[in-house]
Amino acid sequence: MKKSVVIVGAGFGGLKAARQLAKQKDVQITIIDRRNYHLFQPLLYQVATAGLSPADxxxxxxSVFSGYSNVNVVYGNVQSIDKENKKVRTIDAEYPYDYLILACGAKHSYFGHNDWEENAPGLKTLEQATEIRRRILLSFELAEKEQDPDKRKTLLTFVIVGGGPTGVELAGSIAEISRYTLEKxxxxxxPSRTRVILIEAGPRVLAGFDESLSKKAARDLERLGVQIWTSTRVTEITSEGARLSEEFVKAKTVIWAAGVQPSSLSKALDAPLDRQGRVIINSSLTLENHPEIFVIGDQASFTQPDGSTLPGLAPVAMQQGTHAGRNIKRAIAGDAYTDFQYVDKGMMATIGRKKAIAQTTHLKFGGFMAWAAWLFVHIFYLIGFKNKFFVFFQWAWSYITFKRGARLILDKEWRSNQPPRASS
Amino acid sequence: MKKSVVIVGAGFGGLKAARQLAKQKDVQITIIDRRNYHLFQPLLYQVATAGLSPADxxxxxxSVFSGYSNVNVVYGNVQSIDKENKKVRTIDAEYPYDYLILACGAKHSYFGHNDWEENAPGLKTLEQATEIRRRILLSFELAEKEQDPDKRKTLLTFVIVGGGPTGVELAGSIAEISRYTLEKxxxxxxPSRTRVILIEAGPRVLAGFDESLSKKAARDLERLGVQIWTSTRVTEITSEGARLSEEFVKAKTVIWAAGVQPSSLSKALDAPLDRQGRVIINSSLTLENHPEIFVIGDQASFTQPDGSTLPGLAPVAMQQGTHAGRNIKRAIAGDAYTDFQYVDKGMMATIGRKKAIAQTTHLKFGGFMAWAAWLFVHIFYLIGFKNKFFVFFQWAWSYITFKRGARLILDKEWRSNQPPRASS
Structure with a gap:
């Protein structure tokens, strides 16, 4: 009798777990995802800034699992988990499991201000990325037509909330587009008079990095023309702009790159959560008292021996996915689970053309070398030969020509009987 | 004093006209378009069938005109034309002209049944192409989960209305995807049990081609598994399917590739229209009594010396665009307009892998040679080195691997607070 493993979510963690188990003859795997695709999230900001296409x-x-007959992919939305009867329920079906891996990732948190989303989209999905792209490109188009200098200034002001890697990458890209791509x-x-304001509540951007690198990144951003406002809180976001600490800054485009909260499925699980809403797991990556339920990646709260919890990064999710898969194999073979140990291979963030920062346990570096390393790592981890090749070629082309490959303003309405209005 | 030329629409015709005039120092050009991009419409069906990305x-x-300082691009929606005062009006501005070129193209006609659009999208825009892609891919996903054999059959039935080039290309592509791409x-x-039904009101598909080629194309389609129903009319389209002559065929996906009507701006022009609603123009491509107004491409009705009117094809629009530009140059130089003469370089249509048909005045051929010619011509006319390269590479990759490069089901909603539902 085959053991049934249900994996919810085909992000970095879920995919690694499935790959680990896909070769096992005694395992039947069901991957359930709301999307029909795996998304390479670290490059999402390039879709939002017209550098890459969604399909890239x-x-x-x-496709990833077409060669493995014991892997079943389900396009579905998990609603609840019946821990007692070991079943996962979607709207239209239920899936029994012997082992369950939850890898549902995270979405944006507006800290109780969900109404801000309309005027400040976050960047977690392809739909959000193309919406942000639409807003950025539309602002330049509308500014070109605008006669009133005040309104024009509002159109050319971009506020990015959150000084983590996503916020930094977005700010750097928008500044670069306006200076190089759109200038002629x-x-x-x-366009080079575009105002890009990066807001950070803490005292410095890229707080996860060493202070010297964080300073270097800030200098590089400022050289591109980005204004960095640290120790600044957002208290209001409207269609007119954002209130930053006391000052109201008029801006047509506000982008949210701040808080993160785990998938809503975490609450439905009825298990202990940490302060950020992540599911608390033990050293073998499972729920206490439910050794058959693994939670990994951004959805999980894993406490390291030194008392700190692991951050929501792709390498963490990937290593946990692999470990969860291995632990299941051990259990089926009658062995005990082993503890998860995170191997920190370092972190990197890119600011723009030839500018990035990178740090490992022993090394800290910035500039061209860090940028080249960033390019290499991201191409390397992209899935599929075609995607690797396309992204590499797009980057080479953009690097040489200063152009962006996907400068499209796509309308939200497809029906021709309700024609799109260019001025909205 | 520079002459002002306003061009409405940056399709094949408008772009050619602008290029013809862009080098003239004594001309100021304004291109107005509702979109920020020129669309290579002949390959739109490949976006609809997940082969190419919109940006490709x-x-x-x-970008096309960044090097020409006398070309001004306006992102706007033309509402009306004041022929007396020689002004074009958008919602928020007006643009005076000495010469006007209208090149607004065409949209789908549902023959008075606009309510059919919801259940049978047409294929004229990128938004429609991604909507059709969403519907096709979603149908396979839902069929995979469906237990009821009747419902499953409905999900795997695709009805394409219209046996012209677009309908043939769509039917061939869907059949190919189901047989090759999705099978494993x-x-x-x-997926290979997918039912693709191509509906044509006339007695044969690709009626514009020689009868022997049209038969060859029909045979090729049938070999791919497409059912061709000629002399069949659609009398009803609902969310359940379509009534074809007397029979109601249950189908989740219906695609409209039939009637075409010119842009709604033609009516606002207050000029004589032909039976299909196209603006009637004289031999110099202008309105009678308004030698300063040119109408070209799909929007225009041009009668050839033999009494026939030119069809809505890219080569017609391109040649007319060039001719309109030249006539304006002549007028500015004090010379009289010359008559437009269409040079028929032939037609081609593709059915699928290694299958196409092509005909010129002297030649008729099908099979691999026609397919290779089709590939070459389409790559050649694509604008920009990057697009040429990308499309070529995508095709090579798809040809070798049988895969499709853009298999994404993208949701219409980007807000995370209203999560997408996988089962709708």
């Missing part, structure tokens, strides 16, 4: 950073989940294309406006 | 077949209009990826359904 997404791979159909079915507009007649009435000067 | 679209180029920003501003599904476990419960057999």
């Amino acid at each position: 950073i997404a791979t159909p989940i079915r 294309d507009f007649r009435s406006i000067d | 077949i679209a180029t920003p209009i501003r 990826d599904f476990r419960s359904i057999d």
Whole structure:
């Protein structure tokens, strides 16, 4: 009798777990995801800033496992988990499991201000990325037509909330687009007078990095023309702009790159959560008293021996996915679980053309070398030959020409009987 | 004093006209388009069938003219034309002209049944292409989960209305995807049992081609598994399927590739229209009594010396665009307009892998040679080195691997607070 393993979520963690188990003959795997594709989230900001197309950073989940007949992919939305009867329920079906791996990831937290989302989209999905792209490109188009200098200034002001890697990458990209890509294309406006404001509540951007690197990144951003406002809190976001500490800054485009909260499935699990809402797991990556339920990646709260919890990073999710898969294999073979140990291979963040920072336990470096390392690592981890090749070629092309490959303003309405209005 | 030329629409015709005039120092050009990109429409069906990404077949209009300081690109929606005062009006501004070129193209006609659009999208825009892609891919995903054999059959039935080039290309592509691309990826359904029905009101598909080629194309389609129903009319389209002559065929996905009507701006022009609603123009491509107004491409009705009117094809629009530009140059130089003469370089249509048909005045051929010619011509006319390279590479990759590069089901909603539901 085959053991049934249900994996919810085909992000970095879920995919690694499935790959670990896909070769096992005694295991039947069901991967359930709301999407039909695996998304390479670290490059999502490049879709939002018109550098890459959605398909460049997404791979159909079915394609990844087409060669493994014991892997079943389900396009579905998990609603609840029946821990007692060991079943996962979607709207239209239920899936019994012997082992369950939850790898549902995270979504944005507006800290209780969900109404801010309308005027400040976050960047977690491809739909959000193309919405942000639409807003950025539309702002330049509307500014080109605008006669009123005040309104024009509002259109050319971009506020990015959150000084972590995503916020930094977005701010750097928008500044670069306006300075290099769009400069020759507009007649009435000067895109290089674009104002990009990066807001950070803490005292410095990229707080996860060493202070010297964080300073270097801030200098590089400022050289690109980004204004960095640290120790600044957002208290209001409207369609007119954002209130930053006391000052109201008029801006047509506000982007949310701040708080993160785990998938809503965590609450449905009825298990202890940490302060950020992540599911608390033990050293073998399972729920206390439920050794058959693994929780990994951004959804999980794993406490390291030194008392700190692991951050929501792709390498953490990947290593946990592999470990969860291995532990299941051990259990089936009659062996005990082993403890998860995170191997920190370092962190990197990119600021723009030839500018990035990287740090490992022993090394800290910035500039061109860090940027080259960033390029290499991201191409290397992209799934599929075609995606690797395309992204590499897009980057080479953009690097040489200063152009962006996906400068499209796509409308939300497809029906021709309700024609899109260019001025909205 | 520079002459002002306003061009409405940056399709094949508008772009050619602008290029013809862009080098003239005594001309100021304003291109107005509702989109920020030029769309290579002949490959739109490949976006609809997950072969190419939207950005692969679209180029920003501003990029095309960034080197020409006398070209001004306006992102706007033209509402009306004041022929007396020689002004074009958008919602928020007006643009005076000495010469006007209208190149607004066409949209789908549902023959008075606009309510059919919801259940049978047409294929004229990128938004429609991604909507069709979403529906096709979603149908396979839902069929995989469906237990009821009747419902499953409905999900795997695709009805394409219209046996012209677009309908043929769509039908061929869907049949190919189901037979080659998706076959190994599904476990419960057999995608190759997909039913693709191509509906044509006339007696044969591709009626614009020679009868022998049209028969060859029909045979090739049938070999791929497409059912061709000629002399069949659609009398009803609902969310359940379509009534084809007398029979109601249950189908989850219906695609409209039939009637075409010119842009709604034609009516606002208050000029004589032909039976299909196209603006009637004279031999110099202008309105009678308004030699300063040119109408070209799909929006125009041009009668050839033999009494026939030119069809809505890219080569017609391109040649007319060039001719309109030249006539304006002549007028500015004090010379009279010359008559437009269409040079028919032939037609081609593709059915699928290694299968196409092509005909010129002297030649008729099908099979691999026609397919290779089709590939070459389409790559050649694509704008921009990057797009050429990408499309070529995507095709090579798809040809070798039988895969599709853009298999994404993207949701219409980007807000995370209203999560997408996988089962709708």
